[in-house]
Amino acid sequence: MVSRSKKYFARALKIIPGGVNSPVRAWQSVGGSPLFISRAKGSYIFDADNRKYIDFVGSWGPMILGHANANIIRAIARRAANGTSFGAPTLGEVELAELVSQCMP
16 A cells, blocks of 8 residues: 555655755655645654654754644734735734844854
């Protein structure tokens, strides 16, 4: 039986350069095909065939609190309720810039 990841990769190769959207493009130089991830929770990721793996990558750092952290999900939902992209300045971006500047003077 061919894994779903392999099926998805074959499909992706027809439309996406290298078949992936990240540095995983280098996968072809080591052979095989990449895993397609369907979900994540805490420190684990699950592939398209629902196999569980420890996520040592952590989405390159942003998932330091783990995937699908309940507090983060609630914060995202609160913000998304007001809209997700405006193409214009917002107070939130100013507040974020101020916080980053305070943390990294």
